[in-house]
Amino acid sequence: MKAGHDITVVDNFFTGVKANVEHWIGHANFELIHQDIVNPLFVEVDEIYHLASPASPPHYMFNPVKTIKTNTIGTINMLGLAKRVGAKVLIASTSEVYGDPEVHPQPETYWGHVNPIGPRACYDEGKRVSETLSYAYAKHEKVSVRVARIFNTHGPRMHMNDGRVVSNFILQALRNEPITVYGSGKQTRSFQFVSDLVDGLIALMESNYTQPVNLGNPTEHTINEFAKIIKDLVGGESQIISKSAVEDDPQRRKPDITRAMTYLNWKPKVGLKEGLKMTINYFKEELRKSQNKTQ
Template sequence: MAVRWRTLSVLMIGCASVLLLLLLNSYMFVSSHAMNGGGGGGRAEPVNPALPLPRRRKMAARAEPPDGVDCEADELDEHEELRCHGVWLAEARADLRRLEQRLAALTKRAGVKSFPRVKFRNYRDRKRILVTGGAGFVGSHLVDRLMLDGYEVIVLDNLYTGRKRNIEQWLGHENFEMAMHDVINQYYAEVDEIYHLASPASPPHYMANPVKTIKTNTIGTINMLGLAKRVGARLLIASTSEVYGDPEVHPQPETYWGHVNPIGPRACYDEAKRVAETLAFAYHKQSNVSVRVARIFNTYGPRMHNNDGRVVSNFILQALQNQTLTIYGSGEQTRSFQYVSDLVEGLVALMESNHTGPVNLGNPVEHTIEEFAHIIQKTVGGTSQVEYLDAVEDDPQKRKPDIRRAEQLLGWQPKVPLSEGIPKTVEYFRHELQRKGHNERNLFDPLVDWSHIPNKLGG
């Protein structure tokens, strides 16, 4: 289908070029007529009101006047003939504009597009990087960051919770490749680094298919560690703050072993991530695989899945539609929310570091769920009220990262406050709700959060 549209585009552009040449010739003819007829200095004769004007046509103008109109008839004087040619030329130009609009639409549908400006890297420092789950919320932002940095990026995703439209701004770029693949099946590629992000991350998604969640985080992790071992790649595993369970230590440092219910409704995700960390360090000790482990705390931003059931997306969508904001439990539970660009910078810094142990990546600014609901209300506006429902089983009551290790070893700390990140996220969801067709792409411009990358890196 793409080839057919590109062929049509080439044919239409060729037709437009021929038409433009004919119009230029006609214009030169009319212009020369005007110069020759207006040099006498005499007074212009009145235009004959009975002059026949060219009929409007649906398609592009032809090289000759339309049927039934002869602009060079003997009974027309020079001024009437010039007016006839002028009307004909104006209609031809209008037809050309319509044709240009159709060509633009065809070109857009054919996939002809420009890409964000990226840094150029030669063979010495152009790494090949594999991102599993790269079409998901966090993964797609990481892909933006790596592409802008000039690396070759391969996205591996089965689109269980990811969306191709999250990365479509890079489809067709010479540095980008996407493979529809499930990580529980082996994958072979020559890469330098692997960001292993593949896994459903929100409770409704990972509890909908708990066995699949466990297999993705165990078998999938084994496959990625095996690939890293074979090709000598460095592997970063995206773990989670859920490994701490409902913590008895606050805030949670990396040295805390956690308080997890191994048979609860969230165990398929919590325990699978704990096993993934165990596998990573086992491969590191036994086979000397270079591993990095990021324990990711609550993250929000554009491209969040509309139905992921998380606090941020739930509150924003409910507020935008003037629905009741639902709080599960007392609302005194606390969370720490970091903007997605902060997390991505932390992931890149951790990958480039020499630290092997787990590192917390999150925002230490803590809010209760009730406070956060009021922040969303104030940002969105509207008439939404707050409703309290029964608490969710095994829902952590406290969640706040101790990020001293990230600050000391990576020089990293979150920079985007809620007052800046929430409006961006609200605007994204507002556009999502207004979408009425596939052509309304609502792309999130990568340069919104990483405008400094091409400049800083000399791109």
């Protein structure tokens, strides 16, 4: 909107909250539509960022059939809309399309290692079909598609109770509760800060590059290291404890971002600790607000 665009946000508020966009309500270029994208949408637009989907395991496992519908019927609706109005469409895919990868780091040419009937399949396979649909519409309907394979992202306005590692560790550390590591803690992840992702999504939309592109921060740490980093940044008395491993938890995760660097001239700018400090401050402020409400 600061660049002069008119923006229409479409959300069914399954995991999203109106408070995240309330500072835009009333702005002349802003519109908010409460709608589920599993139902057809009729609007006039030039570009579609199709980000709608539950994103964390507890949210996407809450109703697996609905997760599949959002990523298949919902994606067909977004691609159909793009076809009707001649818009470009960017699909938010995920590093989960690589499953528990046998190739490390993961380049976009890797086809993945996904369990099609495991607990994460509704999301992983849903996103894989979403990609397949995008290229079917590109080939047969001449829709201009962009596919972003997003790796773990965090930042202010994320869902505090999404059950993912960053939010779990920060909340536990801020509440002086034990920090729970599932499995050996030797599994690795790499976390990017939300502003880097947004820059990458816009660069991808504006580029002429139509193959999938990884967007993530390649700085890789074990979960044990993350627990220690977050505990040190937050301070407090939390102990780091182990719990049994989660089914189908990927063991290694690190994006190969050569494509994004080559075709989008993009790479992450925000360092791990710098980004985590901003997310921790957001969590602190939200906890303070909710404590004030209950007093």
